[in-house]
Structures are given as structure tokens and as C-alpha cells.
Amino acid sequence: MNNNTVITISRQYGSGGRELSExxxxxxxxxxxxxxxxxMAAALLGIGDLNEQSLHELENKVLPLSSGFMPFYAFGSHAGPNVNTELFFAESKVIHQLVNDGSCVILGRCADYILSEEPNHYSFFIYADDDYRENRGKTAYNGKTLKQLNAEDKKRAEYYKYHTGRIWGEPKNYDCIINTSKMSLEEAADMIIAYINIKQKKA
Known part of the structure; x- marks a missing residue:
């Protein structure tokens, strides 16, 4: 695999995407x-004293879509009327800084969109069948129901739509989509590596 290869992972809640990334x-x-x-983004904005739960809640508070779409590349201009938007712009800046440090895997945070023009960037969307997600909700997510998992996904989709103008999980927005209910997470990781190796050999 080439140096400075960046892999972004987006995932349905309950698909095992975080474990797969690890x-x-x-x-x-x-x-x-x-x-x-x-x-790191909160530190840039001078709100680094908030705990993780508070930051997560702040991150997920988006204005109604009717308020307008402001893409990430507006960073450096006025960041908008809400802290959530400013936080997103700060995260975008942090992500661009991180990829300069070498090859890495980035989970979530619209990184697939933020880095869409980055050389050696490969994006993957991880999803799974409902039965698989429901079972993982019980065993790996503190007993969360499928309804709760889907509610979290709805928030992710709204966040992604608001900040990117694109549809979260739509296949054309990613290099590859993988159904983890059809294979082990180890196999899914190996598939990602094989895909990137094939693409880079052709480059």
C-alpha cells in the first residue's frame, strides 16, 4: 500500500464499523x-473543556435544512450562526491536517466528503442486514433496539445531508460499500485492503 493512503469509513449504527476500523x-x-x-476541533474553537457527551450533543445539533447548505470548503470565512457549523468547519481543518501526517483510517465525521479530492483517498460505507444489527444492538450496544439504532442513523443522515448536500449511504458517494452481515469483520478488513492494493497497482 502506498504511503499517505487515507481510508475513510462511514457506517450504519450496529454494522460493526468501528470495530472493523480498529x-x-x-x-x-x-x-x-x-x-x-x-x-481537537473543540480545542481550536476554545471549547475544549466540554466533556465528550456534551461535544457529541453539540456536534449533532443541526439547523433545519431550509436554513441553507454551507459546504466545508467555506472554512476560513464566516462559519455561520451556530456552533455546530463552526465545529464542523474546525473538524474539517483537523482532518486535513491529520492526513498530512501519513497513512491513516478515519471513522465518520463526513471525512469521505471532506477528503473527496485528496490523492490516495478511498472511502467505504459499512452496512448490515437488520437482523444482524438487531443482534449486535443486544450484544454490543448495551441492549439497544433496532428502532434505537435506526434513530441514530437518521441523525447521521441529517448531519451528513446538512453539511455535504449529499445522501448518506448512497453507493455512488463511496468507492465501495460492504455488507458486514455477509462476512466476518476480519474478512471485511481484508477486502478493503485488497481493493486498495488493486486500485493502486492500476494507478
Whole structure:
């Protein structure tokens, strides 16, 4: 795999996307960036004293879509009337800084869109059948029901739509989509690595 390869993972809640990202980063010997990004962004805005739960709630508060779409590349201009938008712009800046440090895996945070013009960037959307997600909700997500998992996905979709203008999970927005209910997470990680190796050999 080439140096400075960046892999972005977006995922349905309950699909095992976070665990898959951890496996993938370990196999490749690269850093995984997830919640660190929001803490680094908050520090840029001078709100680094908030706890993780407060930051997560702040991150997920979006204005109604009718308020207008402001893409990430407006960073550096007026960030908009809500802290959520400012936080998103700060996260975008942090993500661009992180990829300059070398190959990595980035989980969520619209990184697939933010880095869409980045060389050696590969984006994957991880999803799973409802039965699989429902079972993982019981065993890996503190007993969450499928309804609760879907409610979280609805928030993710709204957040993504608001900040990118695109449809979250739509296949054309990613290099590849993977159904983790059809294979193990180890196999899914190996598939991602194989895909990137094939693409880079052709480049």
C-alpha cells in the first residue's frame, strides 16, 4: 500500500464499523482517528473543556435544512450562526491536517466528503442486514433496539445531508460499500485492503 493512503469509513449504527476500523488500522499498522477529531476541533474553537457527551450533543445539533447548505470548503470565512457549523468547519481543518501526517483510517465525521479530492483517498460505507444489527444492538450496544439504532442513523443522515448536500449511504458517494452481515469483520478488513492494493497497482 502506498504511503499517505487515507481510508475513510462511514457506517450504519450496529454494522460493526468501528470495530472493523480498529481491525483495519491494526492490520495496516496505521493510526485510527475517531473521537479525537472532535476534541481537537473543540480545542481550536476554545471549547475544549466540554466533556465528550456534551461535544457529541453539540456536534449533532443541526439547523433545519431550509436554513441553507454551507459546504466545508467555506472554512476560513464566516462559519455561520451556530456552533455546530463552526465545529464542523474546525473538524474539517483537523482532518486535513491529520492526513498530512501519513497513512491513516478515519471513522465518520463526513471525512469521505471532506477528503473527496485528496490523492490516495478511498472511502467505504459499512452496512448490515437488520437482523444482524438487531443482534449486535443486544450484544454490543448495551441492549439497544433496532428502532434505537435506526434513530441514530437518521441523525447521521441529517448531519451528513446538512453539511455535504449529499445522501448518506448512497453507493455512488463511496468507492465501495460492504455488507458486514455477509462476512466476518476480519474478512471485511481484508477486502478493503485488497481493493486498495488493486486500485493502486492500476494507478
Amino acid at each position: 481491525i483495519l488500522a491494526k492490520k495496516l499498522g496505521v493510526k485510527l482517528y475517531d473521537r479525537q477529531i472532535i476534541h
